[in-house]
Each structure stands twice: as C-alpha cells, then as structure tokens.
Amino acid sequence: MIYFDNAATTLHKPDCVKGAVLQALDAMGNSGRGVHDASLYAGRTIYRAREALAKLLGVGAPENVVFTANATESLNLAISGLFQPGDHVITTVCEHNSVLRPLYRLQGVELSFLPIKRRTEVEAVGTGADRVKDTGILAYNELESLLRPNTKALIITHASNLTGNITDLERAAAFAKKHSLLLIVDAAQTAGAVPIDMERMGIDVLCFTGHKGLYGPQGTGGVCVRPGLSIRPLKVGGSGIHSFDREHPSEMPAALEAGTLNGHGIAGLGAAACWLLETGVEQIRAREQTLLRRFVDGVKEVEGVTLYGNPDLDRRTGIQSLNIRDYDSARVADWLYEDYGIAVRGGAHCAPLMHEALGTREQGAVRFSFSYFNTEAEADEAAAAVRELAEE
Incomplete structure (x- = not known):
C-alpha cells in the first residue's frame, strides 16, 4: 500500500516512538500517584515529553504544555474555557469541525467568519490562473470589518486540512495584538510539519494533536497556554495533589489535566518530539x-x-x-x-x-x-x- x-x-512512525511505547507498557505506573519506581518513571517520562514539546513549539515553560487526547479535546478545552455569553469570536471558513462545533455549542457567543478571497481579488498565478476561485486563500483584508466592541478572540487554523494553505499567522497575530484579542491557533496540521515558535509568533493558545505531523501515537495531543492566561477546566477530578480540597488545583499543568494521563502514548509522543528536534x-x-x-x-x-x-x-x-x-x-x-x-x-x-x-x-x-x-x-x-x- x-x-x-x-x-x-x-x-x-520513527522506530524510537514504537520503542518508547513498548518500554512504557512494561515499566510505567501512574504519574503523581506514588513514590515507587514505576510511578516515578511515569512522572519523569511525561515531564521529559513536556520539555521536548515546549522546546519544539516555542512554549515558555514545560508546565504550560497540557496533555489531552487529541486536537479536538484541546480545542474543546480552550473554547469552552475562555468565553462567556456576550462575547464575540472571529474565526474562518477554513476551520475544521473541531473548531466549528465547539463554537456553535456556545450559548450567547456571537460568531463571524473570515471568508476566502473572491475571484477578482486573487492574482493570476501559474496554472491556477483560470481557477483562482479554487485557491482557498483567506481574505485577510476583511478582518477589520468583522471586529466588534465585544470581540474577544481570533480562532484560526495554522493550515487548512483541505487545501494545505498555511495561514498568515504574522498578519493574524498583528491584528489580534492591535485589538487586544486572544489568538487561538489550531495547529493540528502543522505541529511537527511547519516550524512553530509560540512565544515569537504571539500565540496565546496553541492546540495540537500527536498522531499527525508529530509522528506520535493516536490518543495524544495538547494545549500550550501563554503564561498568565487562565482557562476554565473542561473536566475536574483526580490530580494526585491537594486531595482534600473541594476545588480542582489551579496550578499548571494539573489545572487542565484531571485524571490519569495516557502515559504510554505520551512516552511515544515525547520520543517523537525528540526525534523531530534531532531531525529538524x-x-x-x-x-x-x-x-x-x-x-x-x-x-x-x-x-x-x-x-x-x-x-x-x-x-x-x-x-x-x-x-x-x-x-x-x-x-x-x-x-x-x-x-x-x-x-x-x-x-x-x-x-x-x-x-x-x-x-x-x-x-x-x-x-x-x-x-x-x-x-x-x-x-x-x-x-x-x-x-x-x-x-x-
């Protein structure tokens, strides 16, 4: 095939990914739930994965890398945890349902969609000149027209999963910064495939999955959060710390990681991130x-x-x-x-x-x-x- x-x-997948998963299956206990070797091995493996991903994606600190099951969970976490009735969000027609459906579900949140360029707006380039409507390039010049007094964020994919078009994040970030908006980026198609530096690019929240360009196992993903930005947890429960408190811990990354993590998958994802750093x-x-x-x-x-x-x-x-x-x-x-x-x-x-x-x-x-x-x-x-x- x-x-x-x-x-x-x-x-x-790289051979190191397979090896890491197999080793974890044999040796990994539950991270943060004990002081024996199997639990400590899990904690260290997961932390090393955070470090590698923070370095790969330009995140300020490893604790701001939160693990999830995939980009869908990551986007649900970010979207459900940052907005409230009365907010307005700008997004684009390029988005995956992992962005669209969580947005549609929000009660009392208004949405605007950045369209693609019209035929007359696209320069004739190469063989595509007679089919310019098929380029799918976003009409960035219309961003300002979508702004409202209650606009809180711009949510945008880093690359379309249909056309492969890479978003002009520099322009998107400049718009967001100018109007004090949150910039939330869906990097499902670009993490590991296109260089990303979250801090340099002015991204507030970066959502990714592990099983695509990162060459990790399915059932892995994450949210990278700018320091100082607080997101309401999507779920609460066991954390391994502050067990007598009625409220879930607020410290990152535990604040957004209730329950047992997919340690075996994260071991593979961490190995993949190290392979990506080495390969480039x-x-x-x-x-x-x-x-x-x-x-x-x-x-x-x-x-x-x-x-x-x-x-x-x-x-x-x-x-x-x-x-x-x-x-x-x-x-x-x-x-x-x-x-x-x-x-x-x-x-x-x-x-x-x-x-x-x-x-x-x-x-x-x-x-x-x-x-x-x-x-x-x-x-x-x-x-x-x-x-x-x-x-x-």
Whole structure:
C-alpha cells in the first residue's frame, strides 16, 4: 500500500516512538500517584515529553504544555474555557469541525467568519490562473470589518486540512495584538510539519494533536497556554495533589489535566518530539515540499483535473486536494485504493465551510497528503494513477 493519508494520521512512525511505547507498557505506573519506581518513571517520562514539546513549539515553560487526547479535546478545552455569553469570536471558513462545533455549542457567543478571497481579488498565478476561485486563500483584508466592541478572540487554523494553505499567522497575530484579542491557533496540521515558535509568533493558545505531523501515537495531543492566561477546566477530578480540597488545583499543568494521563502514548509522543528536534522540522518540511511539488508537476496540466489550494506551494503543507472531472470524490478514493493500492481521503474532511466556499459541497475532494517517510517513486505512481483515471 502507498499511504497518502498522513493529514488524517501518519501511518509510519520513527522506530524510537514504537520503542518508547513498548518500554512504557512494561515499566510505567501512574504519574503523581506514588513514590515507587514505576510511578516515578511515569512522572519523569511525561515531564521529559513536556520539555521536548515546549522546546519544539516555542512554549515558555514545560508546565504550560497540557496533555489531552487529541486536537479536538484541546480545542474543546480552550473554547469552552475562555468565553462567556456576550462575547464575540472571529474565526474562518477554513476551520475544521473541531473548531466549528465547539463554537456553535456556545450559548450567547456571537460568531463571524473570515471568508476566502473572491475571484477578482486573487492574482493570476501559474496554472491556477483560470481557477483562482479554487485557491482557498483567506481574505485577510476583511478582518477589520468583522471586529466588534465585544470581540474577544481570533480562532484560526495554522493550515487548512483541505487545501494545505498555511495561514498568515504574522498578519493574524498583528491584528489580534492591535485589538487586544486572544489568538487561538489550531495547529493540528502543522505541529511537527511547519516550524512553530509560540512565544515569537504571539500565540496565546496553541492546540495540537500527536498522531499527525508529530509522528506520535493516536490518543495524544495538547494545549500550550501563554503564561498568565487562565482557562476554565473542561473536566475536574483526580490530580494526585491537594486531595482534600473541594476545588480542582489551579496550578499548571494539573489545572487542565484531571485524571490519569495516557502515559504510554505520551512516552511515544515525547520520543517523537525528540526525534523531530534531532531531525529538524525544516528538513521534514523540505522533504514534504519536494514530494508535493513532484506530485503537482505530474498532474497540474492534466485535462479534467481540478486542483485546490494556493498555487504558491511554499505557502502550503504537504497536502494536495483535487477532483477528477465530475466524479464523486469517494468513488475516486475507492478506485485509487482498489486498482492502484493508493490510500487517500475522499469526502468532506470535516471542513464543511471550506467545501461550501470552494463549491465542492456535493462532490467533496480527493486529498493526497505526504509524509517524511514517503518516496519520490510513490509520488510518481500517484500522479500516474490520477492521469489514467482522468483519461478514462
């Protein structure tokens, strides 16, 4: 199988990740719930993972890295814990349902959505010049028009999971700083794949998952919180400290980590973070960009193939979504796997507003997403398969 569904989860992990999980399964007790070797081993392993992730993501202190089960839990935690009735939040049409659904559920909180650029606003670039509406580039110049007196935050993805477009976080952060807004970033598609420095980039809350670009196990993720910012806990309960207090501890990270952590998964995530620091996120990004360019070069001139995303591939992650003629995207994904052994993702990708903006609500899109562990030969095979399907 040729696996190009890495935006959903990276299938191939570094060997150190597997080794760390296996070692933890044999040796790990419950962190913070004892003074014996198994418990201390768990605590030290989890703390080392915090340190590695803090360094990787530019977080001020390890205790401001809070572990969760995934980016969905991270975003639910941040969104439910920072807003109250009467607040107004700006977000974008690029967002995943992990942002949209928690926002929709808030009672008494108003929402505004930053759209993508209209056809007349997008410069003609390369082969995408005749399909500029398909670029999915955000209309950043409309941010000011969305501002209200009660606006509290800008919630924005670092990169679309549908188009791979990388958000202009510098511009977003400047807008948020100018108007004293919280900047909450969904880094599900970029943590480990694109360099991130939370402090330098002016991010207040960074939400990530472990099983994608971080090459960690499923069931791992986290929230990085700017020092001094308080978030109401999503859940309370056991913490291993202050057991006689009726209220959950307020100290980070315990304040947002009620219950037993996924120590075995975090051991793997910590090993993955160390591997990323050693390998270099820049090197990983360069590899994925090489594969993306190779694939795009192989399909961009094919009649009947529509590409989505910024034509400037330097502003993209290793994702290319496309459609072939008017074929249903789920059917194309089935054909690619059944006839060519190529695993991709068809459908809506949990990004409903982006599909509506691109006009692909009914057809969906076929997403190819590349990993550091893919090869040029695999990218070439995928391009050849798309060409064959378009010619049928």
